Amino acid sequence: MNNIRTTGILTIGMVLLYQTVSAYDPATLNLLKNNIPAWNAKPLATPGHTVDLSRAPLENADLSIACLVKANLKGAFMKGAKLSDANIQGANLRWSMMEKADLSRANMADANLFEANFENANLKGTNLKGATFIEQANFSGATFSNNTILPSGERATSRWSTMHNAKFVSEPESAMPTSNTSPAPEHSAPYTSGTQTEEITETGKSMQQAALPNENFENASLDNAEMENANLINANFHKADLESARMHGANLQGANLDRAFLKGTDLSNTNLSKAMLYGTVLNGANLSGANLEGASLLDADLEGARLDGANLKGANIMDANFNNAKLSPLTILPSGEHATEKWAVMKQAIFVKP
Secondary structure (H helix, E strand, C coil), X not given: CHHHHHHHHHHHHHHHHHHHHHCCCHHHXXXXXXXXXXXXXXXXXXXXXXXXXXXXXXXXXXXCCCECCCCECCCCECCCCECCCCEXXXXXXXXXXXXXXXXXXXXXXXXXXXXXXXXXCECCXXXXXXXXXHHHCECCCCEEECCCECCCCCECCHHHHHHCCCEEECCCCCCCCCCCCCCCCCCCCCCCCHHHHHHHHHHHCCCCCXXXXXXXXXXXXXXXXXXXXXXXXXXXXXXCECCCCECCCCECCCCECCCCECCCCECXXXXXXXXXXXXXXXXXXXXXXXXXXXXXXXXXXXXCCECCCCECCCCECCCCECCCCXXXXXXXXXXXXXXXXXHHHHCCCEECCC
């Protein structure tokens, strides 16, 4: 009876967690859209909290010179928004929709651009130094200039723009930024009474050994969540954020992790048999000893992941990226055979001998 009650509390807590963490606060959104000077004057963030604007409706909003440092703009709808000279450094722009947005001269250094849509956007003079997952973003028809700074720190070129289906224009050359701008004062987390958020966050951190089979975590924000040894059979994590989550020993058999973000996640000794991992980001994830038998890893990104002792028997690894992933003689390949140095080299992976 106690177990049932605990599970119920955890389930309710989890539902509230991603309603609170991944849903924008209307008052916060209203302030941003109507009073940029007041928005920029807000006090520093509470340590560990960032302003949450995930899935916020910001179409055609005038956010010029707005401070959005480290803001969570995951899935935000910003088509036609004006963001010229805005400070978006270190922001989470995963799956954000920024078609036709004006991002000229915006500071987007260190921003996460995973599958963000910048179609026909203005990126002239934009600082993208250190931005991540730029190759997964859509720049079709976007405009770059010689003053646009790429993630490498170099200026954009006509060749680079053409390779990314973008346009290129020449402008009078401006000075290169000497370094990434120091983060401007951050805003506090959603401007509500922090009590409920803190309680829910604590609930979310205590999911070790929780029984949550068939639970729906679609689009949930679960970065750094602690889910060790949890029962998550057939759970739905479609497009969920699970960066650096701790899921050691969890049972994820048949789980849907389609397009989920699991960079640096601890999945060691997890059961991922028959799991759906289509297009899943697993950069630097720890899959040591994980059971991936019969899993679908089609187009998954396993760059730098640990796969020593992982079981990939019968897994679909078509178009998966194994660059710098670590394999060992105990790794079982889709063929059912043990991994070899030759196979690792063929996949640009690293073969680690005991």
